Amino acid sequence: MHWRSKFKIFVTGLAAVLLVSCAGTATTAARFPTRTRVWPNEPEGTDEPRIAFVQDLRGPRDVGRNPSAFRAFANWITGDTGENLNLRKPFAVALDEAGNLCLTDTDDKLVCYADFTHKQWRRYAKVGKVRFASPVAVARRNGIFYVADSELGKIFAFGDDGKPLFEIAAPLQRPVGLAIDGGSLYVVDSQAHGVFVFGLDGKFQFQFGRRGDGPGEFNFPTCIAVNGRGQLIVTDTMNSRVQVFDLRGNFVSQFGSNGDTSGHFARPKGVAADSAGRIYVVDAIFDNFQIFNPEGQLLLNVGQSGAGPGGFALPNGIAISADNRIFVADAFNHRVQIFKYIGQP
Numbered sequence: 001m002h003w004r005s006k007f008k009i010f011v012t013g014l015a016a017v018l019l020v021s022c023a024g025t026a027t028t029a030a031r032f033p034t035r036t037r038v039w040p041n042e043p044e045g046t047d048e049p050r051i052a053f054v055q056d057l058r059g060p061r062d063v064g065r066n067p068s069a070f071r072a073f074a075n076w077i078t079g080d081t082g083e084n085l086n087l088r089k090p091f092a093v094a095l096d097e098a099g100n101l102c103l104t105d106t107d108d109k110l111v112c113y114a115d116f117t118h119k120q121w122r123r124y125a126k127v128g129k130v131r132f133a134s135p136v137a138v139a140r141r142n143g144i145f146y147v148a149d150s151e152l153g154k155i156f157a158f159g160d161d162g163k164p165l166f167e168i169a170a171p172l173q174r175p176v177g178l179a180i181d182g183g184s185l186y187v188v189d190s191q192a193h194g195v196f197v198f199g200l201d202g203k204f205q206f207q208f209g210r211r212g213d214g215p216g217e218f219n220f221p222t223c224i225a226v227n228g229r230g231q232l233i234v235t236d237t238m239n240s241r242v243q244v245f246d247l248r249g250n251f252v253s254q255f256g257s258n259g260d261t262s263g264h265f266a267r268p269k270g271v272a273a274d275s276a277g278r279i280y281v282v283d284a285i286f287d288n289f290q291i292f293n294p295e296g297q298l299l300l301n302v303g304q305s306g307a308g309p310g311g312f313a314l315p316n317g318i319a320i321s322a323d324n325r326i327f328v329a330d331a332f333n334h335r336v337q338i339f340k341y342i343g344q345p
Helices: 003-022 070-079
Strands: 052-059 090-095 101-105 112-115 120-124 133-139 142-151 155-160 164-168 175-181 185-187 195-201 206-210 224-226 231-236 242-247 251-255 267-273 279-283 288-290 298-302 315-320 324-329 333-339
Touching: 052 324, 090 231, 090 324, 101 231, 101 315, 112 133, 112 142, 133 175, 142 175, 155 175, 175 224, 175 231, 185 224, 224 267, 231 267, 242 267, 267 324, 279 315, 288 315
Parallel strands: 090 133, 090 315, 267 315
Antiparallel strands: 052 333, 090 101, 101 112, 112 120, 133 142, 142 155, 155 164, 175 185, 185 195, 195 206, 224 231, 231 242, 242 251, 267 279, 279 288, 288 298, 315 324, 324 333
């Protein structure tokens, strides 16, 4: 349609739009469609479904942030669909105390914050005057964002306004994973083959790990999580295993090995634990996530290569809310997939 025709429609419809907008704009809640997929797909005997697909999250509209009637009409006139704010390559995900979602986009080189409480979507491309180069991990506590940039070799801390609070550089080389417990920030460094621990004020506390394949040693680790037992769970990626430590870095246990069948790993990346202590491990090669009990025994695997519900294309980060909603960064499908644990506790 020619722009002049659109303009005529705009003028004639403007009054009606203003009347609607003056009456108040209804904001729809985030989309949570009827369950379209469950796992296991075909339960046998008493094996009931445990995981249900809930929704995709691709951008502002999926947190309930819809434009006003006037803005929607103006966007139609200009042809602006709002898709320029959508995710391009989501990489890491994390949840804050309120259950709101932090994520990084390594293609757009920014950090996004999906505030489900206030239906807001915020984006941060820089801290102060420093632009992100490769934001690969994020955490948030007490209103402060902590972002690991692997290319810059730093952790950046900043507030909601995007103003820098402090940064952590040396002794870090290539920080790639973050987790917070209590007053400590745990940082996985893939190039140093270890974990560095700092206070939430950025002050160094201690470190553990070195390169190797023995207990407590790493070969390019990537992600870290804290479970309800007060234990650290680290994906030891190139050793194709998961290692568990106490909060002081003392080795507790390990599980997994290289292989192409369920219970094995090809490229373990994101890791998280739910309210019952079950451990979820994303595998970027398998295009799925596997669920283990706290002792490391396989319970279920979810997903496969694809683009539909439960289909993945290079998944990476994972985070789990207090009510067992599961958020998985699905990088090349340009979305975060949300699932729900629906089985028995």
